[in-house]
Amino acid sequence: MKHTFYKYQGTGNDFVMVDNRDNLFPKNDTKLIGHLCDRKFGIGADGLILLENDNTTDFRMVYYNSDGNESTMCGNGGRCLVAFAKQLEIIDDETEFTAIDGRHHATVAPDGTVSLHMKDVHTVSVYENYVFMDTGSPHHVEIVEDLANFDVKNIGANIRYSGLYGDKGSNVNFVSQVGADKFSVRTYERGVEDETLSCGTGVTAVAIAMKVLGNTDANEVKLETPGGELKVSFKQNDKQFTEVYLTGPAKYVFTGEIEW
Numbered sequence: 001m002k003h004t005f006y007k008y009q010g011t012g013n014d015f016v017m018v019d020n021r022d023n024l025f026p027k028n029d030t031k032l033i034g035h036l037c038d039r040k041f042g043i044g045a046d047g048l049i050l051l052e053n054d055n056t057t058d059f060r061m062v063y064y065n066s067d068g069n070e071s072t073m074c075g076n077g078g079r080c081l082v083a084f085a086k087q088l089e090i091i092d093d094e095t096e097f098t099a100i101d102g103r104h105h106a107t108v109a110p111d112g113t114v115s116l117h118m119k120d121v122h123t124v125s126v127y128e129n130y131v132f133m134d135t136g137s138p139h140h141v142e143i144v145e146d147l148a149n150f151d152v153k154n155i156g157a158n159i160r161y162s163g164l165y166g167d168k169g170s171n172v173n174f175v176s177q178v179g180a181d182k183f184s185v186r187t188y189e190r191g192v193e194d195e196t197l198s199c200g201t202g203v204t205a206v207a208i209a210m211k212v213l214g215n216t217d218a219n220e221v222k223l224e225t226p227g228g229e230l231k232v233s234f235k236q237n238d239k240q241f242t243e244v245y246l247t248g249p250a251k252y253v254f255t256g257e258i259e260w
Contacts, residue, residue, distance in 0.1 A: 003260055005036070005043060007253040008084055010076035010114075012197025012227020014253070016043050017084045020050040020062070030068030032260055037066035043258060046189070046196050049077050051084060054098045058091050061099040065191025073101040073136025075200020075246045079114040082106045083250035101136045115247040118204055124212050124239045131209040135244075138170040139205035143215075147176040147184050152195040156188025173202045175210070181218035183210055185225050197227030200246050207232035208241050 003024075006017040016036050018025055026032060027050070036042045047065050054060035061081050065071045078099060085091045086108055093108045105117040118135060125132045130142040140159055144150050156172040164170070172188040185206050187199040207221035211234075220233040230248040234241045 001259065002257040004255065004257055006084060006087075006255050007043065007045065008080035008250060009227075009253055010080045010198065010200065010250045011225055011230055011248055013076040013199065014045045015077050015080050016045045016048040017081065018048065018050050019088060020052050023052070025050055026260070027062070032068070033064045034066065034068035036258065036260070037064075037068075043256070046192050047071070047074060047077055049074075049081050049084075051081060051088070051090075057096045057098045057103060059085055059095075059097050061097055063100065065189075067191050067193065069191060070100075071137070071191050073099050073119070073201055075116060075118060075136065075202075075204060076198055076248075076250075077200070078104060079106070079116045079200065079246065079248065079250040082108060082114050082116065083112065083252065087252060099136075112249060112251070113247060114250040115245050116200075118201070118244040118246055121208055121241040121244065122239075124208060124241075126212060131205075131212065132170070133205050133208060135201045135204040135208070137201040138165065138168070139202055140164070140170045140172045141206050141209040142172070142174055144174045144176065147174060147186060150174055150186065152186045152188050156195065157193070160188060160190050171199060171202055173199070173206050175206050177210070177215055178224065179222075181216050181220065182222040182224065183207075183216075185223050187225070195226075198225040198230065200230065200248075203230050204232050204244060204246050208234065208244075211236060212239060
């Protein structure tokens with residue numbers, strides 16, 4: 001049977017979207033989800049997102065990595081899902097939805113830019129060569145030189161699978177400073193097991209890490225990724241970060257049908 005899907009991308013981080021308000025999608029079929037995300041034999045995406053009904057908010061977000069497994073929060077995916085909900089006319093320009101890490105508020109600007117309220121960050125662990133925190137997903141942040149030529153895939157994989165983070169692993173972000181409030185970021189994503197063009201929870205972690213390390217005085221930080229620019233704003237009280245917002249484009253790409 002053919003089913004309709006939608007494709008969205010946020011600064012090059014791309015997702016297959018499925019309207020699952022009828023609960024017909026086989027959510028435990030990891031092989032199918034992996035196939036749909038496969039760039040050669042399926043639709044192709046960094047992840048698959050289901051939009052579902054929720055009893056207390058406008059909708060529920062269920063996110064799967066491209067390996068077919070349900071994962072933790074995805075910031076760019078959340079922003080794209082908000083744009084998708086607007087396309088489906090579930091929401092107008094403002095929404096509250098539920099994800100795996102709790103409730104999120106978001107707004108859609110007239111130009112389609114989506115601003116997503118991320119979870120508060122209460123713990124930032126600073127080590128000699130890196131910073132670690134959970135921004136809805138776990139993130140390792142490391143400052144490097146010559147980011148453009150850095151071997152993100154292999155070095156990122158080594159850190160992700162190292163003894164630092166156990167079986168679950170961590171996403172890994174490599175950073176270079178390009179201005180007083182601007183940083184360039186490249187990210188290795190677990191579950192995708194490769195570099196992605198952008199990672200929303202990753203740039204959120206980078207912005208907070210740079211503030212904690214004293215590399216910026218700004219409470220609104222610009223992040224350049226290979227897929228485009230994002231913005232992260234927050235309020236800080238020591239190592240407690242609240243009112244964290246991830247802002248950037250969320251673009252509809254195409255609609256199609258596929259059998260499953």
